[in-house]
Amino acid sequence: MRRRIIKKLAYSFSLEECEIESTVNNFNYIPTYSTRIIKNRKVIDKSKLLANENIALEYYKDLINSYSTFSFPNRSFIMTELMNIIPYLHCYNSYTIYKFDFKEFFYNIDLKNCFKFINEDLSLKSREYKFLKNYLNNLNECTPGIGLHNSLVEIAGTRFDLKVMNNFKDMGLLTYCRYVDDCILILDEKLDETIIVKEIKKLMKEVFGQKLSINESKTDYYNCDDTNYKFTYLGYVFEKGQSKKVPYKLGIAPKKLNKYVTKINEIVIEYKHDQDIEALSLKLELMFKRVVFYGSRKSNERKKWQVRGIGDSYKELKRFMKDNDNLKNLTKETADLFEWTIRECFRINGIHTPPKIHNQLKNKKFASCFINNRATLLHRKIGLNHKQLKEVVGILDRRNLDRYGYKELANILLNKVI
Known part of the structure; x- marks a missing residue:
């Protein structure tokens, strides 16, 4: 397993395996972490870490994840x-x-206990034991921001x-x-x-x-x-x-629901300025569909299938929705999101609901997108090809897109999805 970790890191950092191994073996100090505030919470600024620090911390994170008995909550x-x-x-x-x-x-976990748990789960080599013991006995707090601390x-x-x-x-x-x-x-x-x-x-x-x-x-x-x-x-x-x-x-919890209502209102205001009915219809549709893509997150270069949209974030509600018209099991505020909220956003912005949107609301289109698991698949082989994706993105972005590759077009579309 350790050899697999070394191979994985060599690929991620574009180095030879012997270079990764040498870095890990010779790493014996605790990094001085730079921090920043994100959403009123102090987190480690991973971009300020040195290359050898990143490699060593990733190694020990993967070591704990591979050999420990825990799994991350889903x-x-x-x-x-x-x-x-x-x-x-x-x-x-x-x-x-x-x-x-x-x-x-x-910030309030006893890290000495964490070392005890690691020692119970893992058969550590002497240098690994020495580093982790020193690291956890001298670290003041388990500041979030790096994968190793999530594992701890x-x-x-x-x-x-x-x-x-x-x-x-x-x-x-x-x-x-x-x-x-x-x-x-x-x-x-x-x-x-x-x-x-x-x-x-x-x-x-x-x-x-x-x-x-x-x-x-x-x-x-x-x-x-x-x-x-x-x-x-x-x-x-x-x-x-x-x-x-x-x-x-x-x-949907009120705080999260307000985020979606704000997004719908922004879409309506955009329509008020550009009067683009096709863009309006597509933006609303993407709100309630699943947008599926294959890519990596900012914090992790490893590519995997990912999904965005209300249709995925709140998929557990679907089994309590009998059909497009039967939303009685939902809270009033959540049921309103599929029709009344959209109409209300037009009203408060002094806009008549366009006939196309009126018909879509009357036919429960957005509830149907949600309930029936409608999806836009961003994959050139099994989903939208380059031409189809360019046509879709062209509705949202009126610039000349001829020179844009598939990944660039996909990113434009993803930025439009909440």
Whole structure:
């Protein structure tokens, strides 16, 4: 496995394997990290790292990922699990929901514990042991921004997950999920919040050390006695008691929903200025479709299939939408997004809804794009070819595109997708 890691890094950094191996073997200091603020959070500025630092840190990240027993949380898997349980909780005689969040998670983990977990999982070579012990014993905090620190957080997080599930299995555990620092615990018994909090805090101290605490402002507790409540988790919202016929309504969390409403309003304003009905129709369609492409992220050069659009981000809602006209299982605000919100954006901007868009809304086109998993595939062999892609992009960008290659055209289109 170590040889595979060396080969992978040699390819990524365009170096010989012996150069990668020499860099890793001779790397024995802790980098001085430059940081920047992104979304009110301090993160490592990876662009300021030296080449040898990048190589060594990537090596130890891959080493931990390859040999440890943890796996990174998957939002889609988590939401599938929750959607199989939460909408049917009213069928249980008793239940408890406890949602909690770690306060400044990365910055408050005991890194000495992380080294202990790594040593339990991995059979380290002497130089690897020496470097990781020195690194984790002397690093003040696990500042986010590099892959190694994500791995350190998850190796500890997995230990915590196992302890939670083990400790609550005799208290009616239905499910427990954690996505980085966002956790949710659901029991099929009514359990007092103080008991849950006491147990969770005890396990946090055991795994993460003394500094980490629960973020009280992001904690929710509900049980079977609560008739009306609403909470959000990983971009979704769950509402109970809003309708007698539908005990639970599901939807897009308000903060995320506002982002989509803002985007629709921007599209309408653009139409007000350019009066381009074809561009307007395509922009709205792309909002609700899946845009599938094969490429790399900014933080990772490895190419893989990726998907953008509401149709992918909130795909778990689709199974609760019977057809284009039956959105009763959705929250009102989420159901409105497919028609009323679009009409309202035209109204508040003093524009009559164009006949083409009016007909599309009447025929539930945008709800259909979402429900029926409509997709635009950006791949020259199995999706849009160069000519087709240029025609599509030409609707959104009226410049002369004759000299643009496939990748450049795809990037223009992707920049138009939220």
